[in-house]
C-alpha cells in the first residue's frame with residue numbers, strides 16, 4: 001500500500017490534465033518541510049500532494065470560469081489505486097486570502113473561513129454522479145425533513161474531467177483487467193471537511209455518530225428513495241456544530257435509486273466495502289436485489305468492528321478479533337458472517353458494555369430473521385419433494401417463500417427494531433433526530 005502511495009503523485013500527474021506542480025513559493029515551503037536538522041527526509045505519503053494546484057470549471061451564482069485550488073494534506077484512507085476508493089485531500093482557494101476573484105456577499109473570498117476537501121473519484125462514465133444524488137437529497141431536506149441536513153455531506157461545487165489521453169485509458173485497462181474495465185471519468189467535488197469516526201472523544205459520541213448515520217440512512221432510503229450500499233467505517237463520519245457531534249452519512253459513490261434497481265445489471269449488485277458487506281453479497285451466485293436490510297446488516301458489522309476491535313474510539317486492540325476480515329476473501333467472509341448470524345450462543349468479544357448490549361440485541365434480530373428465512377426455504381423444498389413437513393411456530397401454514405417479507409426477514413429485522421436498540425447506549429438516551437420521533441428521547 002505504501003508503495004502504491006509513493007508512486008501516487010506521479011500517477012496523479014499523469015491522470016489529471018490540470019494538476020500543476022507547486023508554485024515557487026509553495027515549493028520553497030515544501031523543501032523546508034522535506035528537511036529535518038538540515039538533512040533530507042522522506043516526505044510522507046499524506047504530504048505528497050501539498051502545494052500542487054488543481055484547476056477546474058467553477059460556477060458561483062452568475063460567475064463562471066476556471067477556479068484553482070491549492071492541495072494540502074491527503075486524507076483518504078482507502079487504498080489509493082486508480083479505479084478504487086476516492087481520493088480526499090484538504091484544499092484551499094489559491095487566493096490564500098489575497099484579492100480573490102470569487103467574492104462572497106461580504107466581498108471576501110466565498111470560501112473564506114471554511115475547512116474544505118476536494119474529493120476525486122473514478123466512477124464508470126454511465127453512473128449517476130454522486131453530486132447529483134447528494135443535491136437531490138439536499139433539496140428534499142426541507143421543512144419537517146430539514147433535520148437531515150446536519151447528517152448529509154455539504155457540497156460546494158462539483159466537476160467532471162474526461163480522460164483526454166488514450167494511453168491512460170489503456171493503462172487503466174491493463175491495471176483493472178478487461179473483465180472489470182469500463183470507461184471511467186474523473187469526478188470531483190469540493191465539500192466541507194468532516195471527520196473520521198475514530199476521532200470522536202468518547203464511546204457515547206461514537207454511539208451518537210452511528211445512530212445518526214443510521215437515521216440519515218433510513219431517511220435517505222424512505223424519503224430520497226436511495227439505497228446507499230456502502231455502509232462502512234470510512235463512510236460514517238461526523239461534524240461538530242457548537243461542540244456537539246452530528247453523525248454524517250458520507251460517500252454516495254455506490255448509491256443507487258431504488259426505483260432503478262430493476263435496470264441495474266445483476267453483476268453490479270455485489271458491491272461495498274468487504275468487511276461490512278452483507279453476508280449474502282459474498283456469494284458469487286447472489287444476484288440481488290440489494291435491499292434496505294443488506295445495508296442494515298452492514299451497520300451490524302460496523303458496530304461489531306467498532307465495539308470489538310477498539311478499546312476506545314480510535315484505539316485499536318493489539319489483537320483485534322476481526323482484523324482478518326480486512327483482507328479476507330469472499331469465501332472466508334461468507335463463512336465467518338454466516339456462522340456469526342446463525343450462532344444461538346453469540347457473545348460479542350467486547351468489554352465495552354454499551355456495545356455488548358447493542359451487538360447482542362441486533363445479532364438476535366438477525367438470528368431470528370435468518371432462522372425464519374431458512375424455515376420457509378426448507379419448507380418449500382420439502383413440499384417440492386412431496387414430503388410435507390410440520391414446522392414449529394404460529395403462522396406456519398401460511399408461511400411460503402412468496403409470502404415471506406424478504407425486506408425485513410419476516411419483520412424480524414426492521415428499522416424500527418434497530419432503532420429501539422440504537423436509541424439507548426449504556427443506559428443513556430442517544431438522540432433521535434427526526435422531530436416526529438422526539439418522544440423516543442424521553443428517558444424511561
Ligand SMILES: [Zn+2]
Pocket residue numbers: 093094095096097100101102109110111
Ligand atoms: Zn479565494
